[in-house]
Structures are given as structure tokens and as C-alpha cells.
Amino acid sequence: MKIFVSAGEPSGDLHGANLIEALRVRLPGATFLGYGGPRMAGAGATLIYPLVNLAVMWFLQVFANIATFVWLIFRADRCFREDRPDAVILIDYPGLHWWIARRAKARGIPVFYYVPPQLWAWAGWRVKKVRKFVDMVLCSLPFEPDWYRERGVPNAEFVGHPYFDELDERELDEGFLRDWSVEARGGPLVAILAGSRTQEVKRNLPIMLRAAARLAVDHPTARFAVASLHERHKGLAEQIIEATGREDDAPKLPAIEVHAGRTPELIRMADVAWSVSGSVSLELMMEALPTVILYKLNAIDLFIARPFIKAKFITLVNLLADAEIMPEYLTTRDVSVELAAHARTWLDDPIARARATANLAALRLRVARPGASQRAAGRIADWLESRRSEPPSQSPAYHGPHPAASHEGRPAGPSSRRDTTA
Structure with a gap:
């Protein structure tokens, strides 16, 4: 099995590396490739491009790097066409990732969004792209699944924030x-x-x-x-x-x-x-x-x-x-x-x-609830294994949340606008 993973920021690179390691346990023999940084490379992923080095934000910086982003979209599409991964996993970094999701779905490749961008905070209209291009949203915040489901995205599950995994395992320099x-x-x-x-x-x-x-x-x-x-x-x-x-x-x-x-x-x-x-x-x-x-x-x-x-x-x-x-x-x-x-x-x-x-x-x-990487890997592996076991006549669509997922005790999601200071 081959899985394409893309992360565009240092934190996403770390989350991607931990997810890759968790997926290796569930999917022995799987290979990984995609966009990321040194952490993902250290976890064994083949980097097509070091996207973490292009961690830009806000409008002017995006426009300044538009040629590179266009090349990355075409390069990912070539990978989907020639190497044909079994799944695409995107980690935060909206903008470029919508285009990668679009190309993956056009090639019939399932798309998972891990640590999704905070659309509820600033870009709620983009949820239509999630409905169209993403098969499963693996949410890091407890109120996100309800927010997505209320907007027509049924396959959204709370797995926890991977940052708690990293903090739980981190060793400090005592000296x-x-x-x-x-x-x-x-x-x-x-x-x-x-x-x-x-x-x-x-x-x-x-x-x-x-x-x-x-x-x-x-x-x-x-x-x-x-x-x-x-x-x-x-x-x-x-x-x-x-x-x-x-x-x-x-x-x-x-x-x-x-x-x-x-x-x-x-x-x-x-x-x-x-x-x-x-x-x-x-x-x-x-x-x-x-x-x-x-x-x-x-x-x-x-x-x-x-x-x-x-x-x-x-x-x-x-x-x-x-x-x-x-x-x-x-x-x-x-x-x-x-x-x-x-x-x-x-x-x-x-x-x-x-x-x-x-x-x-x-x-x-x-x-603070560690274990997000393992829970996300479990959901992805279950989805892929169930798809492989389906008869050819059946639809490959995901049929609902994992029965073990729990959504109890969620705080209410954010709704009102933040007053900014200018």
C-alpha cells in the first residue's frame, strides 16, 4: 500500500511523522511519499518536495510564491497519475491542499484531512470543498465534528490533537x-x-x-x-x-x-x-x-x-x-x-x-488527551481495509463514523466574531 502525505508547516511535519509511524503499525509494509519536512523524512517518507521550507501565510506572501504553488499542484497530480497512491492524507495548510484534494478526487483516490484548517474561525464557506473533495475529516478539536455535520459533512470524527502525543513523549534536556x-x-x-x-x-x-x-x-x-x-x-x-x-x-x-x-x-x-x-x-x-x-x-x-x-x-x-x-x-x-x-x-x-x-x-x-496519532491511524486503516474488502460493484464511499468514536462532553463550538484590535 502506498500513501501520499502532505504537510506544509513544522508542526504539520511533526504530526505527519507521528501519524506515519502509527500507520506502519496498522499497515505493515505501507510506503509513504509526499510533501513535508525533515521529521516526515526521518519517519521514512520519500519527500517529493520540502514543503515545510515554503511555510508562508497571508495573501501577499501567497501571491509572491504563486508559481511554486502551481508547480506543486501539477507535481502532485503527476504522482497521483503515475504512482497512484491508495490514499492522500492532508495536514492543515489550507489553500494548496484544496487543490491537491481536488486532483486526488479527480483520480479516484480517497482523501483524509488530519488536523483540518479552522474553517469555523475564518472561512466557513470553504466547507463546500470539504464536502466535495474529502472522504473523512479527522478533527483535532472536540467541537469540530458537530460543526462539520451541521454543514453536510457526515464523516467527521474527533481523534484529539496530536500535539498532546508529542508532549506526552517529549524528553527535556536536564542539563x-x-x-x-x-x-x-x-x-x-x-x-x-x-x-x-x-x-x-x-x-x-x-x-x-x-x-x-x-x-x-x-x-x-x-x-x-x-x-x-x-x-x-x-x-x-x-x-x-x-x-x-x-x-x-x-x-x-x-x-x-x-x-x-x-x-x-x-x-x-x-x-x-x-x-x-x-x-x-x-x-x-x-x-x-x-x-x-x-x-x-x-x-x-x-x-x-x-x-x-x-x-x-x-x-x-x-x-x-x-x-x-x-x-x-x-x-x-x-x-x-x-x-x-x-x-x-x-x-x-x-x-x-x-x-x-x-x-x-x-x-x-x-x-489533554494523548493518542490522536493512533486513533487517526486506526480510522484511516479501517477505512482502507474496508474499501479493499468491498465487492467491485459496491460504492467506495465511507459509510459512517467508527463505532468506537465518542463525542461526549464537547464544549460548544465558537460562533461569534472576535473583536480585533487595530
């Missing part, structure tokens, strides 16, 4: 933790998580640095550490720190360390965090770390996106809680004053800090 502990270094630690995409780092890190400068005035012993995805982003962060420090109107920056590949350790040690929105918020929730979420856009992107934003919150943790337990800012302006103020409150007021950590810990107890 790094000892060297950077408050006992070794002194003073509270503020973790700065500016994003896994270059665009995110460029837009969000300068605001976070200015917040660090403001906070350091009241907390001169505070330590600040930037968590970079890899060495290339570490170099970019160091350039931004140097440039921000030269700004005439910026307060003097404190000493700021930059670490590549140390996000889990920095989150474990931190007293406060400033972070972009994304799946990393689930890791921050798991550590019950008081966090402010920032997502800076340029004015054009926010103007275009504003009419489509339907969710109350931009942060996964807040969506799961149906409350803003992580203060969040989707904005075009400098909110360094606000970031510093939240951090100052949590560092100075034990009651406020205890309230923030208790809310996160309670949500963790309710939603």
Missing part, C-alpha cells in the same frame, strides 16, 4: 534545565516565543523586545530568553534584537538570550511567556504557564481578513476554554505596554498568578 534554572541564574524568566515562520518572527519579535525593555525597568533582575525554532531563526532573532536596540524611541533593551531548539525547556523554566498564537499555546497550557498571546499583522492583511474572522478568539487554548484565559492581541499596532503590564501583574501579584495557573491547569485536566 540545560539545571544550567538555566532560577537557582543557577537568579531572577524570574520571561520566555519569548515569536513564532515558527520567518514572517511571524519579523512582525512579533520587535514588539516583544520592547515589552521586555519596559518590564526590565520595574524588574531589573528579570531574565529574557527568545525560543527560536532553528539556527536560521536564531540568527534572524539576533539581528532583530540588534536593530531594535538601535531604535531612537525604544527603551534600552535588557540582556536577551536566544536559543535554537530549546522551546520546551524554556517553557518549563519560565515564570511568564509572550507567544504568538498556534499549537504552541497547548504546550503553554500543559505547563500552566501564564501567557500573553500576540499576533501582529500588517494593515492590509487585517483589513482583508477582518470580514472573515468568525471565532471569538484566535488562540486554541481560549477556544477550548470558551474564555480568554490567555490575554490575546490580534493587532496592527505596538502593544508592548500591554504585554509588559500583564507580565508585571503575574510577577508581582501572587493571587493573580495563582488564578491564571489554576485556569490553565483546570483546562489541561479537561482536554
Whole structure:
């Protein structure tokens, strides 16, 4: 059996690698190929193109890379025609993946969407593409199956968020933790998580640095550490720190360390965090770390996106809680004053800090459920095995959710529009 898997972001690459490993258990002898990154390659997938290197977002960046995206669509179609995989699995990364799903269905190949894009938050009209091109939606959030079914997508199942699998199995560097502990270094630690995409780092890190400068005035012993995805982003962060420090109107920056590949350790040690929105918020929730979420856009992107934003919150943790337990800012302006103020409150007021950590810990107890990779692999394997066993005269359509799937205890799905700050 041959399976095509496509992921376009570092988190999707990790989810894809874990899913491939789980599928190998259910489908011994299966081979994997597709678009992804080093994690999927390490799990044994043959990469046709390193799509993770093209992790772009928002309208202008997509248009700037349109020729590459068109080539990727045609390259996937050639694979479907010549190599003929038995299934196509797509992981988040909407836009390109709709076109890949379209070409797979045109070739009669079943399509599974794992960790589907958050259509309920910003692009509900795209559910018609799911109805037309996707055979099964493997949902990561508990309210998503009902949302899809209410819109004519019956084959949507909640398998859980794969991020909890990765957190459950992750091993931290104990030596790094000892060297950077408050006992070794002194003073509270503020973790700065500016994003896994270059665009995110460029837009969000300068605001976070200015917040660090403001906070350091009241907390001169505070330590600040930037968590970079890899060495290339570490170099970019160091350039931004140097440039921000030269700004005439910026307060003097404190000493700021930059670490590549140390996000889990920095989150474990931190007293406060400033972070972009994304799946990393689930890791921050798991550590019950008081966090402010920032997502800076340029004015054009926010103007275009504003009419489509339907969710109350931009942060996964807040969506799961149906409350803003992580203060969040989707904005075009400098909110360094606000970031510093939240951090100052949590560092100075034990009651406020205890309230923030208790809310996160309670949500963790309710939603953190590892095993998504295994459950998703089971649903995919069952579907493919049942299709192979059907007589030729029968329709290959999937006939309903797996009887073991449970949808009890779901929070209500998001419905109202988030008020953005511009």
C-alpha cells in the first residue's frame, strides 16, 4: 500500500511523522511519499518536495510564491497519475491542499484531512470543498465534528490533537534545565516565543523586545530568553534584537538570550511567556504557564481578513476554554505596554498568578488527551481495509463514523466574531 502525505508547516511535519509511524503499525509494509519536512523524512517518507521550507501565510506572501504553488499542484497530480497512491492524507495548510484534494478526487483516490484548517474561525464557506473533495475529516478539536455535520459533512470524527502525543513523549534536556534554572541564574524568566515562520518572527519579535525593555525597568533582575525554532531563526532573532536596540524611541533593551531548539525547556523554566498564537499555546497550557498571546499583522492583511474572522478568539487554548484565559492581541499596532503590564501583574501579584495557573491547569485536566496519532491511524486503516474488502460493484464511499468514536462532553463550538484590535 502506498500513501501520499502532505504537510506544509513544522508542526504539520511533526504530526505527519507521528501519524506515519502509527500507520506502519496498522499497515505493515505501507510506503509513504509526499510533501513535508525533515521529521516526515526521518519517519521514512520519500519527500517529493520540502514543503515545510515554503511555510508562508497571508495573501501577499501567497501571491509572491504563486508559481511554486502551481508547480506543486501539477507535481502532485503527476504522482497521483503515475504512482497512484491508495490514499492522500492532508495536514492543515489550507489553500494548496484544496487543490491537491481536488486532483486526488479527480483520480479516484480517497482523501483524509488530519488536523483540518479552522474553517469555523475564518472561512466557513470553504466547507463546500470539504464536502466535495474529502472522504473523512479527522478533527483535532472536540467541537469540530458537530460543526462539520451541521454543514453536510457526515464523516467527521474527533481523534484529539496530536500535539498532546508529542508532549506526552517529549524528553527535556536536564542539563540545560539545571544550567538555566532560577537557582543557577537568579531572577524570574520571561520566555519569548515569536513564532515558527520567518514572517511571524519579523512582525512579533520587535514588539516583544520592547515589552521586555519596559518590564526590565520595574524588574531589573528579570531574565529574557527568545525560543527560536532553528539556527536560521536564531540568527534572524539576533539581528532583530540588534536593530531594535538601535531604535531612537525604544527603551534600552535588557540582556536577551536566544536559543535554537530549546522551546520546551524554556517553557518549563519560565515564570511568564509572550507567544504568538498556534499549537504552541497547548504546550503553554500543559505547563500552566501564564501567557500573553500576540499576533501582529500588517494593515492590509487585517483589513482583508477582518470580514472573515468568525471565532471569538484566535488562540486554541481560549477556544477550548470558551474564555480568554490567555490575554490575546490580534493587532496592527505596538502593544508592548500591554504585554509588559500583564507580565508585571503575574510577577508581582501572587493571587493573580495563582488564578491564571489554576485556569490553565483546570483546562489541561479537561482536554489533554494523548493518542490522536493512533486513533487517526486506526480510522484511516479501517477505512482502507474496508474499501479493499468491498465487492467491485459496491460504492467506495465511507459509510459512517467508527463505532468506537465518542463525542461526549464537547464544549460548544465558537460562533461569534472576535473583536480585533487595530
